[in-house]
Amino acid sequence: MKILAFGTSNSKHSINKKLAFYAAQQINNADVSLIDINDFEMPIYSEDKEKESGIPQLAHDFYNAIGEANTIIISFAEYNGSYTSAYKNLFDWTSRIDMKVFQNKAVIMLSTSPGPGGAQSVLATAQASAPYFAANLVGALSLPSFFDNFDSKQGVVTHNTFKQDLLSIISKLS
Template sequence: MKILAIAGSNSDTSINKMLVTYAASLIPDAEVEIVDMNAFEMPIYKHQREVESGVPQEAKNLADKIDAADLLLVSLSEHNGTYSSAFKNVFDWTSRIKDRAVWNEKPMLLMATAPGGRGGLGVLEAAEKRFPLHGGNIIETFSLPFFNDNFNRESLSISNEEKNNELKEKMSKIAALESILEK
């Protein structure tokens, strides 16, 4: 199984990147690629720029990675209740590729974490409404509140037993679904 793990943040110390990396580790023997948003830095989307220059190669590269994956793990950072500007710009450009949906109907676990008690619920709600309009096949969602209290940075794992079990259960469900689809 090929997993594309996307952290919707361009932070070098992204807590969402830590979470999505941990989630990917829960499916044994998977081929995992962790996406760094910094590798997809592009000019801010502008219609005139698209008309003059077309869609940047970076957006096409991300689309190719999505197409090659069997499963998408997407963990979004929350900035003012919605996507980070880095993620939103990549999403906008990728949505402009002709004759394709951004997520291409790939099965997806949509996640978020944050230092606060809502655990990125604002961005999850926004993505749950928007992603299906762009080919998002959201199988499960997961939120980890109080990241600093519930995640062990040294072992790169969830330290809160209840939340850890919740994520493991969701990952098992997704892995089982994927094995059914392969038959």
């Protein structure tokens, strides 16, 4: 099984990227590709830029990476209750290739934040919009208070309920 995992923050120390990678590692016999959305930085989307220059190659590359995977694991960072601008821009450009960005792939949506909210607002938004973008949503889960529930040195979740809930979602993939 080919897994594409990423966090939606462009921080070099993204806790959401760490969480997405952890989740992907819980899938037995998986070929995991962990991407960094910094590698897909493009001009801010506008109709004018699209008409002038077309859709950037990086948007095509991101779309193709999704297409090559069996399962997508996304961990959403939350900026002011919504998507990060880096992810939203990447998503907007990619949706111009095909509104079915997720190409009917199995998708696990996660979120985390340093605080007790665990980025639940953006996760709820992503879940609600998933069907419009051809995401076969397998499950969604928020990890609150990242630094209290994740051991960064070992790269593992220490929150037992979250671990069990994540494994339950993963079991739906087979």
